[in-house]
Amino acid sequence: MKVEQLSVFLENKAGRLAEVAKILGDNGINIRALSLADTTDFGILRLIVNDNEKAKEVLKDERFTVKITEVIAVEVDDRPGGLASILLPLSEEGINVEYMYAFVEKSKNKAVLVFKFDDLDKAIEVLRKNNVKILTNEEIKQL
Amino acid sequence: MPIFEPEFECMPVDELKILQLYRLKKVLRIVYENVKPYRKKMDERGIKPDDIKSLENIKYLPFTTKDDFRENYPYGLFAVPMEKIVRIHSSSGTTGKPTVVGYTKRDLETWSTLTARVLSAGGVTSRDVVHIAFGYGLFTGGFGLHYGAEKIGASVIPVSSGQTKRQIMIMKDYGSTALVCTPSYALHIAEVMKEMGVDKSELKLKYGLFGAEPWTESMRREIETRLGIEATDNYGLSEVMGPGVSYECLEAKSGLHIAEDHFLVEVIDPETEEQLPEGEWGELVITTLTKEALPLIRYRTRDITKIYREKCSCGRTLIKMAKPSGRTDDMIIVRGVNIFPSQVEEALLEISGVSPHYVIVVDRKDHLDELEVWVEAEDAIFFDSMRKQKEMIDKITEHLTQALGVKTIVKLVEPKTLERSMGKAKRVVDRRDFLKNYEKS
Structure with missing residues (x-):
């Protein structure tokens, strides 16, 4: 069960992130979570929003390079050791994390972790075996 | 300054023109008989070599362009069998087809003589130690001037390009008196000398002979002051021969004398392709008069200049050309290497299967x-993955560096x-200062 996220190419200069945020805001798109990976020259912005298709369209209209990519979102209790309990079985299976980011759900005292693994399908299998709750696109939009 | 071949370089103009016509007729017969693409073009226009009865008649002949080199890649324009070819040079670039040029034994002899003229005009004699910091290899710069310097009897250091600190050590220890390279590299040497704390008084440099890229009078002044030398410009292009086509003299340092006994030059309007009178700016067109391996008829250099005849204080009667002030195509010269935007396009296409804007x-x-x-x-x-993104950039970087x-x-x-x-359409942004010169002319 993979979820979709938006990946946006950004130059590493002032105001770029703000512009993306403004375009999304102006179009009534709500950002659920985001992370920014950067180098001295450029950055890759990854976003989970409530309407991927629309977000992609409005950003494309403003001439951004945007891709919809797949990641896995899991829900864990917001407590010490929560992340480790997810990662240990995966590393035992030789699955690597390419990147990850996390946010806390306001209402449920749960944390949502978003992962990109080198092998997504195998990761899902391992997570299921360990009874980790994997979120669907619908679920994540409703958070 | 001594003139290397006064019998030709100072020849009365009317005699020179007789010599040119004689040589032109001969080269036309040779290409018509031996080079199929030329014969075909001339036949299409209904011109036979014998129809050209004066130098002015040259305007009836078809042009030759870089496309002719591509279409006849690699050896299709050669006028002699391969057994007569003793040297091959070519333009850089692994994408697109490079321009391949060949030389017979006599061509190399001519070339050495012409670069000997360049060096003599720039002050070099048999007592000099000539430091050649042009690349040796397929590029014509290094080898071209190398043999001219030997011909003069100078001591040649074939140091080639790169490793600037080592170059400075060699200049200091081996006592180089003449520096041959691109003008920008000369300035780079001055910069590195400053960093190393080497003063120009520790060197024995007297002359600098620079070419392979455009440069300005202000660059000349800066080079002369910082290295304590007299600097002259020289011009050539590999298709035509390499360095040695035209050269400044130390006496005037203004205008480059064209070796007219070997090259017949015209300036044309690049749009209408009509010949322009002397003194007007346009595209330089060169016909080789003595080359055996690869004679060129009306080769369009794409360089913008003017040609003019004036009494020069050095005594040479050869017509002069102004420093080229730009190009009629989109070629740029970077560190002496010719680059076309299309090469970048092809390289990007090869990597990603698409051609992104650039x-x-x-x-x-x-x-x-x-x-x-x-x-x-x-x-x-x-x-989406940073690792993959960086790998892609590295791949593009490596490929472009190779290709260009x-x-x-x-x-x-x-x-x-x-x-x-x-x-939208702009492919090149050139921020180098010599561009200011381009705009003036």
Whole structure:
């Protein structure tokens, strides 16, 4: 069960992130979570929003390079050791994390972790075996 | 300053013209008989070599362009069998077809004589130690001037390009008196000398002979002051021969004398292709008069200049050309290497299967040209994973550096950046200062 996220190419200069945020805001798109990976020259912005298709369209209209990519979102209790309990079985299976980011759900005292693994399908299998709750696109939009 | 071949370089103009016509008729017969593409072009126009009865008649002959080299790649324009060829040079570039040129034994002899003229005109004698910091290899710069310097009887140091600190050590220890390289590299040497704390008084340099790229009078003054030398310009292009086509004399340092006994020159309007009178700016067109392996008829150099005849204080009667002030095509010269935007396009296409928008940005930092290629981060080369993204940039960088023959810095940019700063069609942004000269002329 993979979820979709938006990946946006950004130059590493002032105001770029703000512009993306403004375009999304102006179009009534709500950002659920985001992370920014950067180098001295450029950055890759990854976003989970409530309407991927629309977000992609409005950003494309403003001439951004945007891709919809797949990641896995899991829900864990917001407590010490929560992340480790997810990662240990995966590393035992030789699955690597390419990147990850996390946010806390306001209402449920749960944390949502978003992962990109080198092998997504195998990761899902391992997570299921360990009874980790994997979120669907619908679920994540409703958070 | 001694003149290497006064019998030709100072020949009365009317005699020179008789010599040119004699040689022109001969070369036309040779290409008509031995080079199929020329025969075909002349037949299409219904011209036989014997129809050309005066130098003015040359305007009836078809032009030769870089496309002719491509279409007849690699040896199709050669006028002699391969067994007569003793040397091959070519343009850089692994994408697109390079320009291949060949030389017979006699061509090399002619070439050495012509670069000997260049060096003599720039002050070099048999007592000099000539430091050649042009690249040796397929590029014609190094080898071309090398043999001319030997011909004069000078002591030649074939140091080639790169490793500037070592070059300075060699100049200091071996007592180089004449420096041969690109003008920007000369300035770079001055810069590195400063860093190393080497003063010009520790060197024995007297003369600098610079070429392979455009440069300005202010660069000349800067080089002369910082290195304590007299600097002259020389011009040539590999298709025609390499360095040795035209050269400044130390006496005037103004205008480059064209070796008219070997090259017949015209200036044309690049649009109408009509010949222009002397003194008017246009595209330089060269016909080789003595080359055996690869004679060229009305070769369009794409360099913009003017030709003019004046009484020169050095005594040479050869017609002069002004420093080229620009190009009629989109070629740029970076560190002495010719680069066409189409090469970048082809290289990008090869890597990603798509051709993203790009802009070539050339700048000069510490007197060395820097080549950046800004590539639009379009879908096919944009990755969500940082590792893959960096791998892609490295791949593009490596490929472009290979293809262009010059170290290239690749920057991935947002589509908007290219549109905003460059406009749609612009492929090249040149920030080097000699451009200011271009605009004036």
